[in-house]
Amino acid sequence: MALRIALSGFVVLIVAMGIGRFAFTPQVPLMIAAGQLTLTSAGLVAAMNYLGYLVGAWDAMRAHRFVETRLWLGIVGAVALTLLSAAADNAVVHGLLRFVIGCMSGWSMVLIAAWTNERLGQLGKPGLSAAVFAGPGAGIALSGLLAVYIQAKSLSAGAAWQIYGVLALVLIALIARYLPRAGQLHRPGSAPEPLRLTADLKRLVWSYSLAGFGYILPATFLSQMAAVRFPGSLFAQFVWPIFGAASVVGIALSIALRHTSSANRRLAIVLWLQGIGVLAAWLLPGIGGLLTGGMLVGGGFLCAVQLSLLYGRELAPDHARYMAGLLTTGYAIGQLVGPVTSALSTWLTHRLEPALGLAGIALFVGGALVWNRQAERQQQLQ
Numbered sequence: 497m498a499l500r501i502a503l504s505g506f507v508v509l510i511v512a513m514g515i516g517r518f519a520f521t522p523q524v525p526l527m528i529a530a531g532q533l534t535l536t537s538a539g540l541v542a543a544m545n546y547l548g549y550l551v552g553a554w555d556a557m558r559a560h561r562f563v564e565t566r567l568w569l570g571i572v573g574a575v576a577l578t579l580l581s582a583a584a585d586n587a588v589v590h591g592l593l594r595f596v597i598g599c600m601s602g603w604s605m606v607l608i609a610a611w612t613n614e615r616l617g618q619l620g621k622p623g624l625s626a627a628v629f630a631g632p633g634a635g636i637a638l639s640g641l642l643a644v645y646i647q648a649k650s651l652s653a654g655a656a657w658q659i660y661g662v663l664a665l666v667l668i669a670l671i672a673r674y675l676p677r678a679g680q681l682h683r684p685g686s687a688p689e690p691l692r693l694t695a696d697l698k699r700l701v702w703s704y705s706l707a708g709f710g711y712i713l714p715a716t717f718l719s720q721m722a723a724v725r726f727p728g729s730l731f732a733q734f735v736w737p738i739f740g741a742a743s744v745v746g747i748a749l750s751i752a753l754r755h756t757s758s759a760n761r762r763l764a765i766v767l768w769l770q771g772i773g774v775l776a777a778w779l780l781p782g783i784g785g786l787l788t789g790g791m792l793v794g795g796g797f798l799c800a801v802q803l804s805l806l807y808g809r810e811l812a813p814d815h816a817r818y819m820a821g822l823l824t825t826g827y828a829i830g831q832l833v834g835p836v837t838s839a840l841s842t843w844l845t846h847r848l849e850p851a852l853g854l855a856g857i858a859l860f861v862g863g864a865l866v867w868n869r870q871a872e873r874q875q876q877l878q
Contacts, residue, residue: 498621504674505612505628508571511664512604514635514740516574516597517545519660521636521716522643522736525723526653527590535720535848537587539839542716543832545594550828552602557821563607564676570603571668571675579661582654598828606824609805610817611676623751629802630747633794636740638663644733697811699865700760701826704804706862707767708830710855711800713838714777714793715739717848721777722786735790742794750799759810763803764863770796771859778852801827807866830858 520542527533533541552570559566577597584590612628639660646656693701714721718739722732746766753762773792776785808819834855841851 498616498619498624500674501612501615501619502621502624502628504671505608506631506634507667507671508604508608508675509628509631510635510638511667512571512574512601512608513632514637515639515660515664516578516604517549517601518632518636518715519578519639519657520545520594521718522640522646523653523656524717524720526646526656528720530585530653532585532590532653533587536839536842538720539716539835539842541587541591541594542712543835543839544591545598546712546828546831546835548595548598548600549602549605550598550825550832552599553606553821553824553828554602555599556603556606557818557825566603567607567611567676570600570607573597573600574604575661575664575668578657578664582657582661585654602824602828606817606821609820613805613809613816613820623754626747626751626754626802626806629798629805630744632801633740633743633747633798636743636794637737638740640734640737640740643736647733694811695870697808700804700807700811701822703763703767703862703865704800704823705826705830706858706865707770707800707804708827709834709837710767710774710830710859710862711770711793711797712831712834713848713851713855714774714789715797716835717838718777718786718790721848725786726783735786738787739790739794739797742791743798746795746797746799747802749795750802758869759803759807760866760869763800763807764867766796766799766803767859767863767866770800771856771863774852774856774859778849778856 524533524538528535528538556563556566574597577593577600581590581593584593609628613622613625616622616624642659642663643656646659651659718735722729722735726732750762756762770793773789773794773796776792777789779785780788804823805820808823809816812819834851837854838848838851841848
C-alpha cells in the first residue's frame with residue numbers, strides 16, 4: 497500500500513512538473529529557431545507559467561471544497577494542454593497555455609504532496625515521502641533524453657509537444673486508479689487551529705522564496721545557454737537531462753543522509769551548493785561551467801523542495817497542506833520574479849549573465865536564513 501501511494505505521487509509529479517512544467521526548457525531552443533519566441537519573450541512566457549503556478553498553489557492551500565476535483569483537473573489538464581501546445585505558434589498563445597499549465601501544476605504539486613505525506617505518515621513510512629519528490633527530476637531527465645532524440649531527428653517544436661503529451665498520457669493511465677477519491681484529501685470538520693507564523697516559519701518562507709528565484713534562471717535557460725555557447729554540440733543537448741538526473745541523485749543522497757545534522761542545516765547547505773552552481777554556470781568557461789552548474793543546481797533542486805517541506809512539517813505538524821501551499825506560493829513568487837529579471841537583463845544588456853549573479857546571491861541568502869533555528873540563535877546571543 498505505502499509503495500503504491502509513493503509510486504502514484506512520484507508519477508503524478510513526473511507528469512505535472514517534470515513534463516507539464518519543465519518540458520518547456522528543452523523546447524526553448526526549438527521555439528526560438530522556429531521564430532515562435534525570442535530570448536526575451538521566452539523569459540516572459542516562462543513568467544506566465546510561474547504566475548499560473550502561484551495562482552494554483554495559493555488556491556490549493558485555501559481550498560475547502562472540490563479538493564480532489566482540483567487534483568484531477570490539474571493532472572488531466574497538464575496532459576491535455578501539453579498536447580495542445582503543439583498547435584501554438586507565437587508568444588501570446590504559448591504564454592496563455594503556460595499560465596493554465598502552471599495553475600494545473602500548482603494544484604497537483606500541493607495536493608499530491610499533502611496526500612502522500614499524510615498517508616505515508618499514517619502507514620509508518622514517512623521516509624518514502626522523500627522519494628516522491630524525485631518525480632520532477634525523473635520527468636526532467638525523461639523529457640531531456642526525448643529532446644536529444646527530437647533534435648537528432650530534426651523534429652519540429654510542435655511534434656515535440658505531441659511526444660511529451662503522449663508520454664504524460666501513458667504514465668497517468670498506469671496509476672490513475674490509485675489516486676485519491678472524494679474525501680481522502682479534505683475531511684470537513686477536521687481543520688486544526690489556525691497556523692501561527694513563528695520567526696522560524698517566516699524565515700523558512702523567505703528562504704524558500706529566494707530558492708525559487710535562485711534556481712529558476714538556470715533551470716529555464718540552461719539548454720539555451722548551452723546551445724548558444726556550443727552550437728551543434730551533442731553536449732548542449734544533454735545539459736537538461738544531466739540536470740534532471742542530478743536532481744534524482746540529489747534526492748537519493750538526501751534520503752541516505754537523512755540522519756545527518758538537522759533538516760534546516762541540510763537545507764542551508766543545499767542552497768549554498770546551488771548558489772555555487774549558478775555562479776559556476778556564469779563564470780566558468782567552456783563545458784565545465786555548464787556541467788558544474790547543471791549538476792549542483794539540479795542536484796539541489798528537489799532536495800530544497802523536499803527539505804523545505806520537511807522542515808515546515810517539523811515547525812507546523814498539523815498544517816501539512818497549508819504549509820505546502822504557503823511554501824509553494826512563496827516559491828512560485830520567486831520563480832515569477834526570476835524570468836522577469838532575465839527579460840530585463842537581456843533587454844538592457846543583451847546578456848543573461850547579470851541575472852545569474854543575482855540568482856546566486858539569492859541562494860546564499862536563502863541558506864543563511866535557515867541555518868539556525870530561533871532557539872539556536874538566542875543561545876548564540878547569550
